[in-house]
Amino acid sequence: MKRYLIIPGALLAFILFSAKSCDENQQASREQDKEALIDVMDRVKNGFQADSLDEEILDAFTQKAKQKLKDYSEYMNIVTDSSSDSAFRMQALSMTHALFYRSMGPSEFFPGQQITIDSIWLIESMHLSEERIYKGIIGFREKIIQKTEQDSVPGFISLKKAEILGVKSSKEFGNDTLQIWQVYLGKIF
Numbered sequence: 001m002k003r004y005l006i007i008p009g010a011l012l013a014f015i016l017f018s019a020k021s022c023d024e025n026q027q028a029s030r031e032q033d034k035e036a037l038i039d040v041m042d043r044v045k046n047g048f049q050a051d052s053l054d055e056e057i058l059d060a061f062t063q064k065a066k067q068k069l070k071d072y073s074e075y076m077n078i079v080t081d082s083s084s085d086s087a088f089r090m091q092a093l094s095m096t097h098a099l100f101y102r103s104m105g106p107s108e109f110f111p112g113q114q115i116t117i118d119s120i121w122l123i124e125s126m127h128l129s130e131e132r133i134y135k136g137i138i139g140f141r142e143k144i145i146q147k148t149e150q151d152s153v154p155g156f157i158s159l160k161k162a163e164i165l166g167v168k169s170s171k172e173f174g175n176d177t178l179q180i181w182q183v184y185l186g187k188i189f
Helices: 002-018 022-049 055-079 086-098
Strands: 113-128 134-147 157-173 176-188
Touching: 055 086, 055 113, 055 134, 055 157, 055 176, 113 157
Parallel strands: none
Antiparallel strands: 113 134, 134 157, 157 176
């Protein structure tokens, strides 16, 4: 019976003593993870700094522009809500202007007006223009409701268009300043 216990015991001891230590595997794994992270960061950096954009990135920019349009309506609702704190409203106004390229955003605000944007669709895909800016157009449905102290007055629904722009601009990353592509909203008409 002892013989039957010695053979598996010896086999188990051989496996344990001949196996690599966990520290070696962890160190190699850390180095591989670090190299993979550096590789991903370089690819992202190169993609954003590229001279031209491929269809996949332009599609992603279009989706981001649609989200910015929704954000625009939410920020505007905060700006026009007279019951909100003025500092909060000013921050929302600043965030609204950041969505637009070179102050193309709205210049008029109507207190108590609530904007709802839905049914956003692509009218013209983004393409490179002569100014080295990618331009496209999205359409959307805008519903405006005028709120008063007593109740809400149904407003009107209109179909509108918004320009979307892919622009190469300076962006700070730590100690570096890079020229990267960013998407903005343009004129709303």
